[in-house]
Amino acid sequence: MDVILGLLYVVILFSLVAVQVLILVFMERKVSAWIQSRIGPNRVGPWGLLQTTADIIKLITKENIRNIQSDKVIFFLAPILAFVAPFAGFVTIPVAENLGIQDLNMGAVYVFALGSSMVFSVIWAGYGSNNRYALIGAMRSAAQMISYEIPLVTSVLGVFLIAGTLSMREIVALQESGTWYVIYQPLGFILFLVAATAEANRAPFDLPEAESELVAGFHTEYSGMKFAFFFLAEYTEMLVACSLMTVLFLGGWLIPFVDNSQIPWWIHIFVFIFKVYSMIFLMMWFRWTFPRLRVDHLMQFGWKVLLPFALVNLVVTGAVALWLKS
Amino acid sequence: MRFLIDVFKGLWSLFVGLGVTFKYMFRKKTTVQYPEIKKPLADRFIGYVKMMYETEGEFAGHTKCVACMACVVVCPVSCIQVTHDKHPDPTKKRIANDFILDYTKCEFCNLCVEACNFDAIIMGHDYELSFYDRADMDMILVKDKKYNDDLYAASRRQTGSEYRPIIAPREREIVDVINKREHEERLKKQAEKSPAQQSE
């Protein structure tokens, strides 16, 4: 029975995420077009809404090309892990009160753990495709992901210190009585935003797929459905990162200055989705504004700017928490 | 301290950049929706070769081409073929029967137009040069009168007026200006002369 229920959850979640990704890709194109004074896709379907659907159909029907010297198994496994790792992160994210698949008591750490195993998919893709650009892209990407993971985790430690729990649902519930944690942790929020953008390999940190240097980075050799999976993975990761930001810093499904127990659950869902999409819009805005960082600048920024600030944030938060307690 | 200042300056510059792109989001869009709306072309834009026709007189609708072969000779890639018939106008000798241009070869060099002594061909403003079949790329510019009329109507439809053989409008303008100035000077000289003559 549990197994069937679990499978049902997976199917529902997958369809939800797939639809979200379709919307997100469309949104990305529209935002980029607006920023560049263009119109964006407007031909397929009403207002071009079916453009991404058409793209996905194209990707599915495309031929699956594999380099004959590539490593068959690893090449096949990489896109699967790339998608599954962030996808599994949705399990702990509460969308509204009592609406979420499973509330683990170390929810946030679970998501970070999945994010860190994401690195393997990138390395597999680079190694498996037997292409030097793919390998260089993969190594860069892996180096970037493991070095930005540290400020990512360190920047949210402040929130955990204040909340005193790692459970996502409890963290949101704690923000109901008090204020959103973004008020207490503005520095932490900015650091988390930057590190999450880097973690999702998005511009200005999209070095692994710097087109001008590396063709397409670790997914150079991928085509058709496997490429679509990498595509899906990038946007899923973005969704997870923005959901985490919403839960940890922006009060989840809560509406400020209102008694939230009076509000029906479906409004909570809309509030949550609105917050997530605002964060995603911010990330897209970043992407189409900032130029790409150079490799050494990227590493310098991660280790010499983000990490010290995250540590200072943690120490100050801890000291203040201790002082308030005593 | 310097490090901190640098970091905050950097952060501020990021916000400024975001502000700029945010402003651009609400600007007037510059996209031209191509198949429906076409941008006006420059006068000297070189599209594919068009045939010119007599517009008035007894022989209106006949091609201006008299099959003198100047363009065939000058074409660097030999993409023009012309056959001829006797011209219905007794003052002229020949008229082009077939004027076939192989667009797989044509390189839009404009030499044929410059060579033409009768302003019979010009470089048009059409640029939609895609075909489903390679055979279509042998474009027959003169075939029969009906075809000629259709082409003529189409050419009028596109610009709203008759094509004028503009080769280099800028140069022509300059020449016009110089000619005008010379003409005026001549007039002035004449005017200067004439009172002198009168006084004599």
Next chain:
Amino acid sequence: MAHALMFYLFAALAIAASLAVILHRNIFKSATFLAGMLFCLAALFVLLDAEFIAVVQVLIYIGAITILIVFAIMLTTKINDEHKEQFNSQKFLAPILALGLLGLILTIVVKIQWTTAEISPVPSDILGLIGTALLSDFIFPFDVVSILLLVALIGATYIAKQEDRKPLVTEVDETGEHGDGKVKHALHAEEVEH
């Protein structure tokens, strides 16, 4: 029942993966199998209701340590040779010893009368308990480990920065073993690292 089945499945997978780590000829794939083995261990921890340890296992072992191993493999030249001899001269002696040890352990396991204890349910605030234990009862080992890591970090930086301080000596190795004219200085650096 299903629980036990899953446990044995993951245990078997872990054993198979760890065998593959040492037996596979491609060292990159060995590292991959190591990650798989660690993942199976994490699954075992989940089945034993130790979810926090499972998550930390994935976060640290798979996400950090195996990745570092992969980096080491990728950055070392000529290590990924599939035709290299996998075993050294003690390949006959070592299995005998290992089997002897296994037999010894098995006899102990079989002979001892295992007493079963009542399993108390996992407290919900397991994280708080772990944190308090780490910073009160186990503060000394915790600090020692921290200092050890710090020393390792400083040492690594020292070795990495050595090349900046010394001018590069371009002296060809005289033994002639390295026909490609390997630089003596580089050899020394390798020795220091080992």
